[in-house]
Amino acid sequence: MDILSWNVQGAFPPYTPIERIENQLQYLEESVDYPDIIALNEVSRHRRDVWIDKLNDIGYTEVVHTLDWAEELGESEIPPHQDYNHVNGNLTAVHDDFVGSNLTRLQPSIRYGPWEGADLKDWDTNVPEKILNATVEFNDTTLELWNVRAVPGSMHGEEKIKILENTYNRIAKGSKSLCLLTGDFNAPDRELADGTTIPWRHHEDGKIARRWQKAELNILTGLEEKGMIDVFREQHGYGKLDILDVSHATQTDDPLAVTPEDIQGKRFDHMIASAELNPKDCYYDQDGFGCSDHAPMIATFEV
Structure with missing residues (x-):
């Protein structure tokens, strides 16, 4: 089972150039070679039909997304939505060649949920289109898929915390x-060679800063208690690597012009x-920088 996760840079401009989408589909x-499951972030709601039609053309006929939420909220004049652009959402698709089927979008409720021991109900973000929850069936097994993009904290502040908290809880x-x-978690600030994860606002104190740090660390490392692993780090470890x-x-103007190990930036996609x-394998593909400001992440699983 091959899975690709990719921020396709559909926030600015909101009317993503058709040529960029075509280049991404060509990629x-x-x-x-047609990953079994693709999880895309920052898909422009203004290009929803283009994406779905073109994905259908190359064999991704099972598609779920949150672009309907983005559209409805983007047209709302009710506060606080006038302060959010709501121009993009997430999309998950399964290829026809995959042995699994029955991709189903889930829509978490604020009335029913796993709230025991929580201070808040686990669904309180103003940008719910950044969280796409679905399931797919394969080999008599149900796989729960979470396709998430945390908004930049520098632009949206507490909304980033809420997205990460909602997903983790x-x-x-x-x-x-x-x-x-x-997905693209816009975290962490950096990772050390010994495996230490440094969240944003790690040097700050105060309630919001501590909540921010906890939210990032929970999503990146806290799910180990649930039997979940960071696939890239499990495959490659930490320190200086000879791969991207x-x-x-x-921090690299032209990431296609240098070797993978010389590209400087952030590991935001996980x-x-x-x-x-x-x-069995996991890597960031440098070639994806040719049609997005993020490199796609590709992993192979043997289940």
Whole structure:
């Protein structure tokens, strides 16, 4: 089972150039040979039909997304939604060649949920389109898929915390099956060679800063108690690697012009998966920088 997770850079401009989408679809066809499951972040709601039609054309006929939520909230004048652009959401699709089927979107409720021991009900973000929850069936097994993009904290502040908290709490207290969490978490600030994870605002004190730090660390490392692992780190470890180990080249002007180990930036895109999924490979693909500001993350599982 091959899974790809990718931020396709559909926030700005909101009317994503059709040429960029076509290049990204060509990448899925020619560079990575149709992964079984794709989880895309920052899919422009203004290009929903383009994405779905073109994905259908290359064999991704089972598609779920949150672009309907993004559209409805983006047209709302009710506070606080006038302060959010709501221009994009997430999309998950399964290829026809995959042995699994029955991709089903789940819509968590604020009335029913795993709230025991929680201070808040686990669904309180103003940008719910950033969290796509679904299931897919394969080999008589249900796989729960979480496709998440945390908004940048510098732009949206507490909303980033809420997205991470909502996702972590729902998985930690509610997931009953094999689980894969993937997406662009806009975290951490950095990782040390000894495996230490440094969250944003780690040097600050105060209630919000401590909550921020906890939210990032919970989503990145706290699900180990649920039997879930950081797939990339489980495969490659920490320290200086000879492969690409960042997904957002924030400090390299042309990431296609240098070797993978010389690209400088942040590892914002992650896969946290149930260990029983038996990961065999995981990498960031430098070629994806040719049509997005994020490198796609690809993992192979043997289940």
